[in-house]
Amino acid sequence: MQLITNFTTFTTFTTSITIKAHHNQSPVIISIFIEITALMILFSRRNLHYSDYKWTAYVQNDPRVNGKPDDTLFNKEEGNEVVYLINKLMIFWDYRFANTGNKMEKLIHDKLPETITKQEEVQQWLKDNLKF
Incomplete structure (x- = not known):
C-alpha cells in the first residue's frame, strides 16, 4: 500500500507499509518505510x-x-x-x-x-x- 499526502505546496510525504503474516504462528512483521521528498513542516x-x-x-x-x-x-x-x-x-x-x-x-x-x-x-x- 502506498499513501501520498500533500501537507502544503512545499511538502510531500510518502509512506509505504508492508505487512506480512505467517501461518505457523510467527509474529506479524511490519515494515514501515518513510521517505520525505521535500521540506518538512516544523511549525503549522x-x-x-x-x-x-x-x-x-x-x-x-x-x-x-x-x-x-x-x-x-x-x-x-x-x-x-x-x-x-x-x-x-x-x-x-x-x-x-x-x-x-x-x-x-x-x-x-x-x-x-x-x-x-x-x-x-x-x-x-x-x-x-x-x-x-
Missing part, C-alpha cells in the same frame, strides 16, 4: 500562540507563501504568511522545535516594527532579535 497553524490572524487563501505559487524569503511584502496579520515564514526560517536555521517557532511568532506579532515590510527584512530582524 495548530502551533500558533495567537488566534487573531486573517486566513486568506493563496494560489499555489504565491511568493507570499512559497519559495524563499525575498523582497515580497509581508503581512504579519495573515496567518498563512506568518506560518510560512516561521517554517521556512526554522528550516534555514535548523531549528527543530515548535517552541522556537512560538518565540518567532511572538516577536513578529508583538514587536515587529511597522517599517519592516518585506520577508527578507523580517528574516534579518528575527536573526538580530531572536534570543534564547
Whole structure:
C-alpha cells in the first residue's frame, strides 16, 4: 500500500507499509518505510500562540507563501504568511522545535516594527532579535 499526502505546496510525504503474516504462528512483521521528498513542516497553524490572524487563501505559487524569503511584502496579520515564514526560517536555521517557532511568532506579532515590510527584512530582524 502506498499513501501520498500533500501537507502544503512545499511538502510531500510518502509512506509505504508492508505487512506480512505467517501461518505457523510467527509474529506479524511490519515494515514501515518513510521517505520525505521535500521540506518538512516544523511549525503549522495548530502551533500558533495567537488566534487573531486573517486566513486568506493563496494560489499555489504565491511568493507570499512559497519559495524563499525575498523582497515580497509581508503581512504579519495573515496567518498563512506568518506560518510560512516561521517554517521556512526554522528550516534555514535548523531549528527543530515548535517552541522556537512560538518565540518567532511572538516577536513578529508583538514587536515587529511597522517599517519592516518585506520577508527578507523580517528574516534579518528575527536573526538580530531572536534570543534564547
